[in-house]
Amino acid sequence: xxxxxxxxxxxxxxxxxxxxxxxxxxxxxxxxxxxxxxxxxxxxxxxxxxxxxxxxxxxxxxxxxxxxxxxxxxxxxxxxxxxxxxxxxxxxxxxxxxxxxxxxxxxxxxxxxxxxxxxxxxxxxxxxxxxxxxxxxxxxxxxxxxxxxxxxxxxxxxxxxxxxxxxxxxxxxxxxxxxxxxxxxxxxxxxxxxxxxxxxxxxxxxxxxxxxxxxxxxxxxxxxxxxxxxxxxxxxxxxxxxxxxxxxxxxxxxx
Numbered sequence: 001x002x003x004x005x006x007x008x009x010x011x012x013x014x015x016x017x018x019x020x021x022x023x024x025x026x027x028x029x030x031x032x033x034x035x036x037x038x039x040x041x042x043x044x045x046x047x048x049x050x051x052x053x054x055x056x057x058x059x060x061x062x063x064x065x066x067x068x069x070x071x072x073x074x075x076x077x078x079x080x081x082x083x084x085x086x087x088x089x090x091x092x093x094x095x096x097x098x099x100x101x102x103x104x105x106x107x108x109x110x111x112x113x114x115x116x117x118x119x120x121x122x123x124x125x126x127x128x129x130x131x132x133x134x135x136x137x138x139x140x141x142x143x144x145x146x147x148x149x150x151x152x153x154x155x156x157x158x159x160x161x162x163x164x165x166x167x168x169x170x171x172x173x174x175x176x177x178x179x180x181x182x183x184x185x186x187x188x189x190x191x192x193x194x195x196x197x198x199x200x201x202x203x204x205x206x207x208x209x210x211x212x213x214x215x216x217x218x219x220x221x222x223x224x225x226x227x228x229x230x231x232x233x234x235x236x237x238x239x240x241x242x243x244x245x246x247x248x249x250x251x252x253x254x255x
Contacts, residue, residue: 001096001255002027005143005216006237007104007199007246011035011066014244015043021237022050027250028070029095031102031143035064042066057088065091065102065144073100082125089122092133096255098224099137101130103144108165116165119147123174130181134221139255142183142219145246148175150185153194154214166215183219186231186251198233199246207238218251227253 004027008014011032022030030052035042037058044054047068057078058064065088067073073093080090080103089104106122109115134140148171152158161167179185187196197212206212218231231251238247 001029001098002250002252003029003031003098003100003141003143003218004248004250005031005033005102005145005218006248007033007145007216007244009034009036009244009246011037011043011064012041013242015046017237017240017243019046019050021234021248022052022068025234025248025250026070029100030068030248031091031100032066032068033064033102033104033145035066036061037064055091055093057091059086059088063088063104065089065104067091067093067100067102069093069095069100071096080122080125080129082128083122084118094137097139098255099133099140101133101140101142103142103146105144105146105148107147108171111163111165111168120170120174123171123177127174127177127181130178130183134181138221138223140183140221141224141251142178142217143249144217145215146175146217147215148172148217149213149215150175150217153192154197156195156197156211156213161213166213178219182221184222184225186218186220186225186228187214187233187249189225189228189231191231196233197247198249200238202245216246216249218249220251224253224255227255229254
């Protein structure tokens, strides 16, 4: 079973990229973030024609998440309890016995801002939701754009980013609390190397110079970690014409 996540930064613009990538990488489940589409304009048919069931929840211009699966799913949840339901950042579906949770965690704007406080509140609500879910699902995967680089290995220039948004201590502590629920960072299972990133700014030739951050993650329970075969970042689509600023993250399990 292959699970993937990808912040596409507008599905309206990046639909051809998603179609091409899935043709070359037929994953079983793909979680998309920043679709930026109201539900009425979501290209469900185009994705169903590729052999996927689709669930989605979106809004105009901002946010939006979608989940594509080759297998049927049950028990969808479209809003994270305890936070503003107008911001479409959350979607959970059970697929093949795995509770798949797709998140687009708020960016936070700048440390100390109202948006930063909202990010930390959102993360607290997510922790509460997952604590409850884990009482019912031993196989759970939390995929998406976390907007958090967990440690300095995940930052191209730790000194330049120090104490800023995406790397601040409260954000990293919140990431740690997710792990304390019993979730492992799939990419870090067997890979301690620095310099692996999933996001690169459009400016300053950041991708060409590999000036990035690893902020897109797949966290898994022990039951899935035991079945994990590999987890990697596919940088290929980031080099395509008019790319998303994020790259897909893929994890494969022997399920």
